[in-house]
Amino acid sequence: MIGRIQRPVDFERVLARPSRSRSVHFALHHLSANPAPKPWAAAKLRTAQAELSTGDTQAAHNVVEQSPPRDCWVGIVVPKRHAKRSVTRALLKRQIRAAFAERPGMPPGLWVVRLRSPFDRQKFPSAASDALRQAARAELAQLLDRALAPAAPKAGAPA
Template sequence: MIGRIQRPVDFERVLARPSRSRSAHFALHHLPANPAPSAWVAARLRSAQAELSTGDALVIHTPVEPIPPAAPESCWVGMVVPKRHAKRSVTRQLLKRQIRAAFAERPGMPPGLWVVRLRSPFDRQKFPSAASDALRAAARAELAQLLDRVLKAESAP
């Protein structure tokens, strides 16, 4: 299963690490961990351990969200596609769809948090249309090459 990274704290954790692989337009970052638990779960766990001043027994409620295990079990993907590199929202959405599709095609990715970052714009002279088939194919090919490079490095001893 592939999840989506949505919380800023998870993006910060992954992007604080050096990139795992780079291509002409993309950088791939990885952190072998689970997403951070939500603030509600963390606050509930802290309050469950606190002593009450009245001496009454504290009722411990089980959290609605499960506490993630220490070792990552699946992949979570985040995408950073800034406006300075892709001015049109159509282009940004196209690139995000291609990133999700590239991860979906590779079920053997190591578990953890993955962030794909667009690091340079695609040439507007070469791809004049914001959502052209040529741009889609170029982005997909570059992402496939980037992910294959990571898989090859994982399988090598």
């Protein structure tokens, strides 16, 4: 299952990590974790120790770090400064979601795709052209391939 990252705290956690792979227009960040619990869910688990009329005390429950992630959550950052037209931003978001949907074997965790530079308006004058759609999809496929490829050993490092 692929979910959507919606809370700002999750975006901040993932974007604080270095990018896992980059292309000309996109950067891909990954954090092997589950989304942060909703504030109201955590509040229900925390019960203060209080004296009851029966003399028994309640046990205090604390939110424990969840188990390793089993699902994949995707966050998308397409700033207006890089894609001025809303049609272009919507097209890029659809292409990002489609690129992740095509890859059912993505490692679990939080993924954020960030548009880091604009597409050239000379090459793609239309806000939502087939050429822009195909160029974005091809670049996203390469970005995900690089992110999933096993890391090559660095020069001088023992094998």
